[in-house]
Amino acid sequence: MTIPICSPKTVVPIHHSDRQTAENFAKQQPTHKQADKVYRNTLAVMITKHCLDILEIPSDLSECDSWNPFSRLVSDVADLHIIDLGRLECRPVRPGEEYCYVPTDVWEDRIGYVVVQIDSSCTEATLRGFSVSVNSEKLALSQLQPLEQLLIHLTPIKLMKTWVNNILDRLSNTWKEIGTLSGLIYEPVFTFPALQHIAFDTPERTEQIVEQLYASQWSGNLKSNKPSSFRGSVGSPNGKSQFGNPKVKDAFPPDFPAALVNLIQTTTNEEIRWKAAEALWTINPDHPATGVRRVLDLGLLIAEQHMALMVGVLPLQDQRVSILARLYPLGQQTRLLPGLKLVVLGADGSSGEVAARKSGDNYIQLKFTGKLGERFSINVCLNGDNFTEYFMI
């Protein structure tokens, strides 16, 4: 059932100066058709920007393709950079049109699409609505969400890209660097059981660990996660190094950090990837390939239990990232409550992965990969209490 949308219309007067800017951009185009396209795209971007200014949502034109003469010429773009969040596409429509044309050029790397109806005299515009994503050139206006949804959509996204580039969120300072919570955390935040008791104290020791990760990579699975077995399984029972395996040896780059970086970038096993990242982090915490980790103190939000949510991001190749979400007890608590769930959901709120607290665990976690522009949310719930944080890669 389609719900009738009765939100008041948001009608925006178009300034003469905006029309002048649009006209200047249009004049740079080689054809009438392209000039008209650029004129209307420019107006749609400026109208949206004026509204966002009033809504106190900071945006910036200087980095936009719509503000770059090269991009305007070679592609059909009307993007507006929302600071810290990403690019919002502002598409123009004419009065009476039922569909908004969304060119293939702008189907990716957008945080959403706003449709702006520009009247024929170009003196007034109406914000028609918003869509989170598009999958065809024709976006039906009847399917648009009211603009309130745009504000909801823009409010909570945490952008992984800014984390990886070490930019702190402007909109929220609640996600901390890991170090800021030390002392409150029962166990080191970024430590896997298999590595907890292992000291990378000697080159030999490091070599053994790196070697085992490589061996696991080739054998297709990791040995037991228990620290003792991890330690015990280094080398084969007869004392011969697993380097004896020619496949392992050939794949092993000459130095440990390079070997670990290679593993982080190339393995398809998330368990091995994060163990390699942990090993690299222990050897060299500043190495860029160790990614970033941020932690959020959830306070007593869920069942009055003090917890922290840690999110780690490892940049991979081809604009992909590997993400680790882990829930920890904080402060005096040493165990998570039974029944607690950690859920990762896709942009549409469906098809998620779920991790539940099992007896004996003192944390729960999920690992997954995604590519630039993808959205997901992490949800923590127990009985009626829940907490959701939204992210974009």
Next chain:
Amino acid sequence: MNMVVQSFTPLVDKTCKCPQGSTQRDRCMNQLIKELTASGKLWHRPHNIPETDYQDILQTSWMYFARNLCDGKTAPKYDAKRSSVPTWINAYIRMRILDYYLRQKHRPIDPIVPILPARSEPPNILGDVLAWLERDRAKLQRVHLRDHSEINCYTLILNRLPTEDISWTQLAQNLEVPKETLQGFYRRECLPRLREAGKQLGYL
């Protein structure tokens, strides 16, 4: 470091479980509105909006709240998976504040300026792009759709430039492949190369 976050979820659940139109529903709804108002989480009144006007905005917003929290009578129903209750109602309040500001502005009565004719001479950028296409032609032609050497980066970029501006539908007909296949190839292979060219040419 501790932050105790007030959750409105239990009261929302309680409200929506009451039968529509019942006095219990009204009572719970009022309680919810009271708690939200007292929580300090509502969008602040901008200093240049008079208190009476802001109260009008709030009044409209609470009507929206009551109609759509549980049932979605005039807008999509509140969805706890997407946002908290304060974020949801604040979005509506903020949009009405936007409308308020826009209404205050006088409609511009400046003359309507028609779009001037486009330049007859292509600008330098276009010349530069065309020169790059020719210079890198062989390289760009090597990147093609599987089993279709004629559908390559060179051809697609050239045909999509404003000087040619051949529609996707037309291109798909000419090249006898589905439009979606062409567009996918264009996004994956051509757009990144165009961007790279823009950087090399000093425009990006």
